[in-house]
Amino acid sequence: MAQCEVCGNDYDMSFEVHTQGAVHIFDSFECAIQQMAPICEHCGVRIVGHGVQTDRRWFCCAHCARAEGVNAIVDRTGIPA
Known part of the structure; x- marks a missing residue:
């Protein structure tokens, strides 16, 4: 499991977004949109x-x-x- 960098949820279906040399971890598209x-x-x-x-x-x-x-x-x- 990985912790969402926006809401802190430790979720077994979290996902990574790779962009501009950085890796971000989110538990939902909502959090990814909010951050990025x-x-x-x-x-x-x-x-x-x-x-x-x-x-x-x-x-x-x-x-x-x-x-x-x-x-x-x-x-x-x-x-x-």
Whole structure:
């Protein structure tokens, strides 16, 4: 068994996430998302899907990026934001 690094639960079905040279242990996707998902700089939601990125700024969608003055973002549909 391994202990979740977010909630501390010692769970027999915990899993590892390997990213950027580090190994993280979680007992649920909920904990993994809480620890690892970026946060939209406009609305504050955890970005679980693709999201959009400009430089080092993350947004959940082109709408939020535009609200923060980032006009060059294009949604995945290919329609200019």
